[in-house]
Amino acid sequence: SLEWLWRDCNDFFIGANLTIYFSRQQLRNRDFRGPDFFLVKNTEKRSRNSWVVWEEDGRYPDLIIELLSESTADIDRNLKKNLYENRFHTPEYFWFSPENLEFVGFELVGNRYQEITPNARGWRWSDVLGLYLGVEAGKLRYFTPDGDLVPTPEEAAIAAQQVAIAAQQQASEAQQQASEAKQQASEAQQQASEAQQQASEAQLRLEQEQLRSQRLAEHLRSFGVNPDSLS
Numbered sequence: 001s002l003e004w005l006w007r008d009c010n011d012f013f014i015g016a017n018l019t020i021y022f023s024r025q026q027l028r029n030r031d032f033r034g035p036d037f038f039l040v041k042n043t044e045k046r047s048r049n050s051w052v053v054w055e056e057d058g059r060y061p062d063l064i065i066e067l068l069s070e071s072t073a074d075i076d077r078n079l080k081k082n083l084y085e086n087r088f089h090t091p092e093y094f095w096f097s098p099e100n101l102e103f104v105g106f107e108l109v110g111n112r113y114q115e116i117t118p119n120a121r122g123w124r125w126s127d128v129l130g131l132y133l134g135v136e137a138g139k140l141r142y143f144t145p146d147g148d149l150v151p152t153p154e155e156a157a158i159a160a161q162q163v164a165i166a167a168q169q170q171a172s173e174a175q176q177q178a179s180e181a182k183q184q185a186s187e188a189q190q191q192a193s194e195a196q197q198q199a200s201e202a203q204l205r206l207e208q209e210q211l212r213s214q215r216l217a218e219h220l221r222s223f224g225v226n227p228d229s230l231s
Contacts (some may be wrong), residue, residue, distance in 0.1 A: 001142055002039070002129070007147045010045045013037070015061075017226045021052040022060070023154040024088065037065040038090075039128065040100065060088040063128045065140070068097035081106070092116075094130050103135055121147075 002014060017039070019034045038061035053060060064084055066076040076095050084090040085108065093113065094105040105124040106113035116124040123134030123143060131150065132143040142150035151159060215225040 001150045001152045004156055005142070005150050011042055012045055013040045013043050013051070014038075015048070015051055018048070019050040020053065020061070021050060024054045033059070033080065035064045035080075036067045041128070060089050063092045064088075064090050064094070064124065065133075066070040066093075066095045067140075068095050068102060069099070073097070081113065086111075092126055094124070094126075094133060094140075096135070098138065101135050101138065102132075103140065105133065131213065 004117040005010060015038045017034055017036060018038070020038070023031075038051075040056070040059055041062050043056065043059060051061075051105075066072070066080060069075055081093060084093045085106075089108060089111070091108045096104070103122070103124070105116040105126070107116050107127070108114075116126075118124050119132070120153065121134060125132055128144070129142065132145070132147075133140060134143055135141070136149060144150060151173045187188070218229075220227045
């Protein structure tokens with residue numbers, strides 16, 4: 001999810017189960033480790049088969065995360081912690097157990113690791129990431145400073161699809177409303193046209209009646225009868 005969150009950045013490298021070689025003297029025969037996850041900031045974002053410290057300007061990881069298992073827990077809590085603290089000088093080190101949800105984090109203060117105090121939710125702040133790390137649904141996840149869950153690429157794709165579906169639904173509803181409004185306008189226009197037609201017909205009948213009355217009056221006058229005397 002960090003890759004997705006920082007998808008527009010090109011100045012970091014993330015390694016997952018990737019070997020770190022850190023001793024030129026021992027070369028690649030002895031002094032190496034393969035953290036489950038590590039991050040190096042302010043470096044070129046490109047594919048690597050391993051992280052070779054002396055080929056990367058002496059850079060060590062800025063953050064390391066180890067996933068505990070029954071066979072590795074003691075090594076992760078002791079030997080690796082000592083290595084990351086005293087040799088790597090990695091600013092932040094976290095471990096997490098998917099089995100019992102044990103989650104601990106350390107930050108380098110001076111030359112010694114100090115445990116990062118969790119907040120009320122059990123999350124631990126990472127200055128390196130600018131994010132919280134915490135357990136959600138049995139998994140170690142990232143959270144924004146405001147407490148929002150950082151989505152995985154899959155979750156982001158689903159959310160984007162839902163937004164697209166909602167937008168399409170809104171567009172469809174708007175189109176339906178526009179169609180109904182157009183229909184109503186057409187009906188109103190039809191009614192107005194019919195009313196105008198009726199008014200025209202009524203006016204025509206009135207004019208015809210007036211003409212008939214006028215002709216009748218003229219006919220009576222031709223016989224010397226005053227039509228007004230008949231009313």
